[in-house]
Amino acid sequence: HKYDFGLIGLGVMGRNFILNVADKGFKAYGYDLDPDKVSALKEEGGDLERVNASEDLDTFLSSLQKPRKIMLLVPAGKIVDRVIEDLLPHIDEGDLIIDGGNSLFTDTDRRESYLRNKGIHFFGAGVSGGAKGARKGPSIMPGGSRDAYKEVKPIFEAVAAKYEGEPCVAYLGPKSAGNYVKMVHNGIEYGLMQLTSEIYDLLSKAGMMNNEEMHRIFDRWNKGRLQSFLVEITADILTREDDQGSGQLVDKILDKAKQKGTGKWTSQNAMDLGIPVPSIDIAVSMREISALKADRTKAEKLYGRPQPEVVGKKDLEKVAEEALYFSFIITYAQGLHQLAEASAEYGYDLDLGTIAKIWRAGCIIRAGLLADITVAYQKDPDLPNLLLDADFAKKIKGTLPSARTLVAFGATHGIPLPGLSNSLTYFDAYTSGRLPLNLIQAQRDYFGSHTYERTDKEGIFHTEWEE
Numbered sequence: 291h292k293y294d295f296g297l298i299g300l301g302v303m304g305r306n307f308i309l310n311v312a313d314k315g316f317k318a319y320g321y322d323l324d325p326d327k328v329s330a331l332k333e334e335g336g337d338l339e340r341v342n343a344s345e346d347l348d349t350f351l352s353s354l355q356k357p358r359k360i361m362l363l364v365p366a367g368k369i370v371d372r373v374i375e376d377l378l379p380h381i382d383e384g385d386l387i388i389d390g391g392n393s394l395f396t397d398t399d400r401r402e403s404y405l406r407n408k409g410i411h412f413f414g415a416g417v418s419g420g421a422k423g424a425r426k427g428p429s430i431m432p433g434g435s436r437d438a439y440k441e442v443k444p445i446f447e448a449v450a451a452k453y454e455g456e457p458c459v460a461y462l463g464p465k466s467a468g469n470y471v472k473m474v475h476n477g478i479e480y481g482l483m484q485l486t487s488e489i490y491d492l493l494s495k496a497g498m499m500n501n502e503e504m505h506r507i508f509d510r511w512n513k514g515r516l517q518s519f520l521v522e523i524t525a526d527i528l529t530r531e532d533d534q535g536s537g538q539l540v541d542k543i544l545d546k547a548k549q550k551g552t553g554k555w556t557s558q559n560a561m562d563l564g565i566p567v568p569s570i571d572i573a574v575s576m577r578e579i580s581a582l583k584a585d586r587t588k589a590e591k592l593y594g595r596p597q598p599e600v601v602g603k604k605d606l607e608k609v610a611e612e613a614l615y616f617s618f619i620i621t622y623a624q625g626l627h628q629l630a631e632a633s634a635e636y637g638y639d640l641d642l643g644t645i646a647k648i649w650r651a652g653c654i655i656r657a658g659l660l661a662d663i664t665v666a667y668q669k670d671p672d673l674p675n676l677l678l679d680a681d682f683a684k685k686i687k688g689t690l691p692s693a694r695t696l697v698a699f700g701a702t703h704g705i706p707l708p709g710l711s712n713s714l715t716y717f718d719a720y721t722s723g724r725l726p727l728n729l730i731q732a733q734r735d736y737f738g739s740h741t742y743e744r745t746d747k748e749g750i751f752h753t754e755w756e757e
């Protein structure tokens with residue numbers, strides 16, 4: 291009676307994931323060097339026939355059914371390589387190693403080809419949904435060998451979140467496709483979080499709303515077209531009392547946002563691919579600006595901050611809802627555009643409709659909007675950009691005026707709305723048939739003979755500008 295599934299790394303995510311696997315009727319075995327984590331899991335699992343664990347690698351590996359399915363939920367980076375090296379002498383051809391962490395996709399490519407040469411199947415499988423998701427149903431984004439995927443498919447489909455009965459997991463593509471998709475998921479996550487924080491700032495500064503009022507607004511929004519995990523938890527956060535003092539906790543939290551890299555990687559790789567994702571870029575930059583707390587405080591003394599004009603709460607709620615919806619769409623559009631390009635560049639052969647589908651539940655960026663995005667890509671799998679879909683064009687046209695109003699308001703009154711304004715600028719540029727970049731081409735040719743093309747005839751031209 292061997293175990294169906296092995297899991298290495300019994301931290302919060304690992305423990306929750308393995309308990310989820312066991313709940314679905316698969317026998318699961320955990321491994322961790324830390325005996326406390328091993329015993330904690332055995333205790334929580336209750337029945338050792340169902341969930342067992344060990345801090346001894348041989349015991350762990352000999353307990354698993356072949357081909358072994360070994361998932362790693364350990365911090366991304368060198369530890370993954372170390373675990374792989376520890377496993378290699380003891381595992382067999384045909385076994386599967388699944389990296390469930392947020393590994394950099396190029397690391398996954400390297401590991402996948404290294405292990406493929408040894409007959410081991412390696413999967414990079416992004417897991418989204420935090421600790422609760424891991425326990426109750428995450429969204430899982432696996433990439434690797436299509437043939438070997440069938441070995442883990444039943445387990446993954448059982449543990450994944452369900453959207454109207456459909457599991458939020460699918461084989462996404464070869465090599466690092468799964469980690470890549472998870473990386474862009476996180477880039478979108480950064481964008482949506484930045485946008486939500488800007489709207490919170492506006493409601494509070496321009497609407498003079500307190501946390502309770504803002505809670506009610508986010509809560510209302512979450513029942514409408516903005517329905518999403520991030521809007522839902524924002525509503526929740528706003529009413530959490532500070533148990534170490536009076537008032538709400540959110541007001542006491544230091545305004546320096548940390549990051550572990552996935553948002554930055556999304557931006558870096560978008561640059562490499564030549565795909566514009568400014569709503570994600572600015573979200574990364576804002577976390578960096580937030581880190582400069584001491585400088586910001588000095589600069590505020592030097593420059594002062596304008597006192598924003600106070601506007602009517604009802605009007606503000608409506609305009610803010612529209613602008614947030616608009617900029618959420620633009621952010622998803624940019625991330626999906628990046629995925630489309632990466633699919634061609636790296637040979638992932640991604641199906642964007644499937645990706646939108648498995649993001650509808652379980653993951654951090656789950657939102658009502660993803661059902662519409664799924665439909666758009668099912669209608670046209672080769673859609674170059676969500677903005678070119680007729681149904682999305684209607685949604686955008688309806689909310690665009692509010693995005694303009696808010697961006698203008700922020701600029702006039704000194705409320706930084708970089709996510710909103712980058713989303714609006716992206717929209718304006720993307721929908722401009724002619725941009726002033728003709729002038730840049732002329733300048734390049736002027737100072738460096740870099741040549742240019744013409745609008746009226748084919749060919750490459752150069753002008754002697756200095757006569």
Ligand code: 6PG
Pocket residue numbers: 392417418419420476479548549550551552553653654
């Ligand atoms: C998820 C999240 C998760 C990520 C956190 C933290 O999908 O469950 O994306 O994987 O670790 O969001 O990311 P940062 O520390 O970079 O904000």
